[in-house]
Amino acid sequence: MFWPVPMYLPLLVSAVLALTAPWAARRLPPRVAVWAMTCAAVVAAGTWVTELAILAFTAVGQVPLVAEQGPWSVRVLAAEDPVSRKFAAVCAGVVLLLVAGLTVASWRRGRALIDAWRECRHIAAGGDLAVVDDPVPTAFAVLGMPGRIVVSSGMLRLLDGPERQALLAHERAHLRHRHHLFSLLLHLTAVVNPLLRPLERAGAFAVERWADEEACAAVGNRRVVARAIARAALASGRAAKAALSATGGPVPRRVQALLAPPLRRADGVTAAFVILMATCCASLAVTAHDTERLFEAAMHAYAAAPRLRTR
Numbered sequence: 001m002f003w004p005v006p007m008y009l010p011l012l013v014s015a016v017l018a019l020t021a022p023w024a025a026r027r028l029p030p031r032v033a034v035w036a037m038t039c040a041a042v043v044a045a046g047t048w049v050t051e052l053a054i055l056a057f058t059a060v061g062q063v064p065l066v067a068e069q070g071p072w073s074v075r076v077l078a079a080e081d082p083v084s085r086k087f088a089a090v091c092a093g094v095v096l097l098l099v100a101g102l103t104v105a106s107w108r109r110g111r112a113l114i115d116a117w118r119e120c121r122h123i124a125a126g127g128d129l130a131v132v133d134d135p136v137p138t139a140f141a142v143l144g145m146p147g148r149i150v151v152s153s154g155m156l157r158l159l160d161g162p163e164r165q166a167l168l169a170h171e172r173a174h175l176r177h178r179h180h181l182f183s184l185l186l187h188l189t190a191v192v193n194p195l196l197r198p199l200e201r202a203g204a205f206a207v208e209r210w211a212d213e214e215a216c217a218a219v220g221n222r223r224v225v226a227r228a229i230a231r232a233a234l235a236s237g238r239a240a241k242a243a244l245s246a247t248g249g250p251v252p253r254r255v256q257a258l259l260a261p262p263l264r265r266a267d268g269v270t271a272a273f274v275i276l277m278a279t280c281c282a283s284l285a286v287t288a289h290d291t292e293r294l295f296e297a298a299m300h301a302y303a304a305a306p307r308l309r310t311r
Contacts, residue, residue, distance in 0.1 A: 010284040014047040017276045018195040022202035024272060029263045030209035036273045037203045038182050041196050043277045045189035047284050049098060052091045054291050059088030061295065072298035080294055098192055105191040109184055117144040128175065129168065131156065137235040139167055147175035158235055163228035166219045170229070173214035179207045205250060212254055213262065226258035 021040045025033040058077070060066055062085065067074045078085075120130065120142045134152040142148050149171040159167060174180070183204060190200040215225045233251040 010047050010051040010280060010287055013276065013280045013283055014044040014051075014193070015195055017280060018044045018193060018199055020276070021273070022198050024269050025202055025206060027263070027266050027269050029265060030206050030213055032265065032270065033206040034182055034203060034210050036270065037199055037206060038185050040273055040277060041186055041189035041199050041203070043280050044196060045192040047280045048193045049095065050284055051287065052095050052098075054287060055083055055088050056092035056095055058083050058291070058294070059085045059092060070295070070299055071302050072295055073301040074298075076301040077294065077298040080297060101191050102188060105188055109187060113143055113180065116142050120148055120150050128172065137232060139171060139232065139236070141171040141174040143175070143178070143180040149175070155232065155236070158231060159228055162219060162221065162224045163231065166215045166225040166228040167232060169215040169218035170211045170225070173211035177210065177214075179211065182207055205253070208254060209257060212258055216258065216262075222258050226255045229258070230255050
């Protein structure tokens with residue numbers, strides 16, 4: 001009997017990881033939370049797709065033309081396979097839809113990043129800072145080689161000296177730590193697995209909080225950073241597509257977090273993330289191993305009993 005471990009265990013564990021990660025991440029410092037949620041999202045999405053592909057292949061393997069390439073016995077495979085062919089066929093269709101959706105989402109996000117860079121590359125800059133003559137207060141970071149911070153004259157007039165320093169430190173943190181890439185990964189994993197959409201939103205908030213804490217370290221005053229973010233958010237215009245901005249995310253929650261003491265590292269929560277991700281990978285490895293044994297049995301039957309071959 002194959003699959004002594006329930007074959008759906010990887011899907012269950014990945015769902016638990018996806019649903020509990022946002023709750024757990026709120027108890028971690030922002031930098032650790034971003035890394036933990038991104039890794040959890042990649043593991044959960046990867047487990048989801050791989051498990052569906054494994055289930056789908058049990059049906060594909062029973063197609064005579066595919067079985068001949070193995071070669072393995074279709075009859076033995078059908079007799080030992082605990083997955084119904086209809087369900088496996090549905091899994092195959094879902095995998096195809098996910099691949100198509102991931103391709104489209106990757107193209108759209110990639111194009112948005114390139115368009116944002118092209119839109120801002122001709123703006124005269126001093127180092128990584130480009131100031132545009134625009135009365136509408138706005139500030140955002142655009143990924144590139146090199147990256148660039150775009151600030152309007154209206155934003156600079158709105159903030160005083162320390163607040164400007166806090167705003168620029170926030171945007172520079174986005175560029176220095178490649179926060180755009182974390183946001184991209186979180187978005188693509190949510191496309192693969194809709195259960196990860198809350199995790200994507202929580203990750204986007206944690207990315208902004210990470211940049212907030214970097215600004216606090218640069219300025220040395222949490223209240224100044226909170227005031228700068230609040231004032232900028234109240235007056236800010238819209239940032240360019242695919243750009244990260246100090247006014248992004250739920251600003252009231254960010255201000256509240258800045259006015260509170262910084263979170264300390266929670267080793268227990270981090271360990272829980274690691275355990276859940278390891279469980280995902282281990283359960284998937286067991287399922288893959290049992291699937292391999294199933295096909296090996298069908299191949300041995302094909303070799304030992306030619307009458308079982310399905311041509």
